Amino acid sequence: MGNHKLRLSIAVGNYDRIRPMVDGDVQIDGVDPVFMLQDPEEIFFRAFRHADYDICELSLSSYSVKTAAGTSPYIAIPVFPSRAFRHTSIYVRADRGIEKPEDLKGKRIGVPEYQLTANVWVRLFLEEEYGVKASDVTWVRGGYEDPSRVEKIALKLSGDIKIEDAPEGETISSLLAAGKIDAVIGPRAPSCFDQGHPQVKYLFDDPHKSAADWYARTKLFPIMHTLGIRKTLAEQHPWLPGAVMKAFEQSKALALARLSDTAATKVTLPFVEDQLRAARKLMGFDFWPYGFAQNEHVVDRFLARHHAEGLSSRRLEARELFHPASLESFKI
Template sequence: MKKLQISLSCGDYDRTRAILDGRAQIEGCEVVTAAIEPEEAFHRAFRYQEFDVTEISMSSHMMTTARGDNEYIGIPAFISRVFRQSGIYVRTDRGINTPQDLKGKTIGVPEYQITANVWIRGILKDEYGLEPRDVKWVRGGIEEPGRGERSPIVLDDDIDLTQIPDDKTLSQMLEDGEIDGYIGARAPSCFLRGAPNVGRLFGDYIEAEKDYFRRTRIFPIMHMVGIRKSLVEQHPWLPVSVYKAFIKSKEMAIHELNEICHLAVTLPWMVHHLNEAKALMGDDYWPFGMENNRHTIETFARYHYDQGLSKRLVKPEELFHPAALDLSKI
């Protein structure tokens, strides 16, 4: 049988590298791969549907699924996960010492809808009682001016969100004291350069994130894998083949992390860090599959709906192709 030719785009992570370099094959397919940054993949996927299989934003996928205009259907391979207490940056000269101190402050976001910010706002509300309407939000590019939302959004009237001038960036505004803080997936360059009066809200963010996991058992999902719906309609076997390849690629990455003879990552105590993660989070500390992640997905769906990004509460099952929901039965 002639193999199906498909294009695939995702970040060059250790957990996806075996797919990108061909060690983890997608059954029945010849794959043309593109290892690109997530933001670029999202833009090209959600605007132009350029790739057959692609890394997609959990937030954008949930929003388009709720609207019924999603061009991609997901598989529960969660190739990006990050705790987000580390993603809150503040002016240290404004009396902002606790999350509650953000009330009434002006906080920058690169996009209101990005997954990291949905998690951060949800955590601030659940854990500290800070509502999104308690903050004045300003949106724009972090390092380059002119950024807007990748997909149109309509927010509730009580959300104060404005676009910054086209000649300004959030990092520079934070450094200059024009805004009180910034939340996002990437650290602003002013923080990385050690600019005066710019720091993290949670100084010991690692302990804050460990404590959050102990209490909630949530390891926040950022990105998943989507397959073009029109292609799946023609080839209904494709979601399982793609999912199996991503499972294999992740297993290979974790096996390599545990190799103490020759370290796979340029860190001296990588195996120790791996064992620390397992001790806290369990052997399957980076789980794939919907049921293994149901609580996390339902929590995110609640945040997404509460923040006005999806106009109805999306059920986890709606995000994924049915054939990939329980691979053990296939």
């Protein structure tokens, strides 16, 4: 009779936490996976334009837009392949008198896309912590390094938000380097920052400390991406969401065990054991949790902000994002 496993395409980033599945050390029950390791920009573009994959990483923001509108081809499970503190995501000109977040008011800020998950989280803490509202600045959108990038999905923003497109042929990085905008907010550093441009710096002098202080107060470890399963598949195979959830959990647990085995460090970075210890001291042993209960407060805060910004057409409840079978997890 042969192998009756489901052959499924799975598009995710090449993270240590998914390597055990890619390498075959962790199996997904009943699934014969074809992994495609791609950049999030490529995955999201193909997922939201064409639903190319059976299972894939999804931008939390784009997925929330689509879920609120009832047009998502995917249903998520509470696996979060990408999370990041975003205090490192604000880059400013050093010659514009921007010393603290409040100084961003009245400035021109470049973004690759307005609705990017990272940018929603940054706007959340800029307003909650420093009183800087989205309507206090002018947003300039365009590709970071390629002038042809566009927003993946159409946005309906409130009238007091000032958004303009970058001039023809210009990139966000080139505008910042030339001083035509005052700051950039986005999930990766603009190339002018990476190249050491003398007038481009982080907004926060010590973004690591700023983020740790914020976490200590809010207990928010921002979720960037979740994991989607094509809805038709989840309907045909009710066991699939649970099987995928279990494998992603096991894979992450194995990656963390390897990370903490520092007799011969697996990661090309000195002092990685100190980083791990510091993360667990600040955030607890399971500092990168999957599962609904452990993350409901984070998802809920994001959805409240997302709707307040006019990005999602209605205020979603956290549980609406996830397949019902994945809301409760059994303990292994």
